[in-house]
Amino acid sequence: MAEPEKPKKKPKKKLDLNRVKMPKQEPAIRRRNFNEVALGYTHEMALKEASRCIQCKKRPCQAGCPVNIDIPEFVEAIKEDNLPKALEILKRKTSLPGICGRVCPQETQCEMKCTLNQKGAPIAIGRLERYVADWERAQGEVKIPEIAPSTGKNVAVVGSGPAGLTVASELAKLGHKVDLFEALHVAGGVLVYGIPEFRLPKDIVQGEVDYVQKLGVELHLDTVIGINMTLDELLNGKYDAVFLGTGAGLPRFLGVPGENLNMIYSANEFLTRTNLMKAYLYPEYATPLKMGRRVAVIGGGNVAMDAARCAVRLGAEEVHVIYRRSREEMPARAEEVENAEEEEIQFHFLTTPIGFLADGRNNVCAMELLKMQLGEPDESGRRRPVPIEGSEYIMDIDTVVVSLGTSPNPLIPNTTPDLEVTRWGTVVADEKGKTSKARVWAGGDIVTGGATVISAMGAGKIAAQAMHEYLTS
8 A cells, every 4th residue: 555645745845045125315315305314115125125024933023122123923914915904913012013114223133133144135124114114104094093982091201202292192192181291392202303314304303293192191281391381280180190201302512622613512402403303395384504625523422413414414525434443343333334434424434523613703713633542342242442642633623512421411300309310320120110200100211220212112112011001009
């Protein structure tokens, strides 16, 4: 008797390592406008990129996502050309897909964990997320998820950046009444004052804010907690719990001679004037921004890249980025450094300013620089820059933007003595966002110092769940 035939194994799917490139504006054209640089996938491009996913059983990409998006499912839905399903899967875990798809550092998170990254061609998860979010906007109708019955509890969320928007949307969906307080005249926090239009169009941010409001969140603009009312007044009023998501808007400086000269800006001021106050549209918007021909940006992060690329578009003839470590240690996204280089921004690595010189009218006219070399790694794991004796030199410059990181504004801690803070001014919170003060949670940059949009959102999701458990227990 013949043996029954063994079932044939399915042939293994051949790896497609041809990652679909994102089209973008040509450098010579985009240097002269503030329009979005990355142009987004076409429908065909999105389907082609999604079809490369091999649907790993272990789902390493999802483990790399701070908000735990069901990445294989939403990519598979795109591949099946079922965009409503892809959107529904995304919105289970994030209320801000249009923002995350543009500014999250996917290359160090979900895409770094992607199995295909071992071959140097991870699935373009961020670009696919952006595609789905943009598809929803193009439909002109935003679908609102089911809202749980009212719990009768009131929550105040302070700060409408990525952490605050996340907490507000999560708690609103769970049935709590949420009031969202924003100090500025526009909601969005760092998404509107810090990130330029060419990287994150403000109508995208406004669309995400509108979505959060449609969930039932009430927005209060021009309201500074710590001045208009204190944290204790919120807690002693109608609110059962408070979330602090006020970010880190206090700039750090070098502490070198001449730093108080005119034409030396913090990156916060420079970008806030440019983005939130729309100096790039002057005189249509009455926000002057005085800037010379030769601009130096001090720092190597994404904020420094944003400032340098804004300076190019505002008409600077030369823009120089001064960074004390090598290119390999730069914290900025590789994509942003590449864009800056394409836009003819000049990089000076292993260099640090040690003083600024005046022109006789209290304006900066030059800076003294010192060459560095890399020594042993410091607490960040990066090699520490060590000065090279006798390597000083002068560079002529007429505008400086200092981008050395930020710390939280001390306004709320100064008016709340029983709120514990670190010596760096960040609020002390446990792994669920609980602070030392009863009924108060915190998350995002106010806890960590300046970090990423997606890490703030991740902290917001964790805090929202902890607050929900407290409010319903």
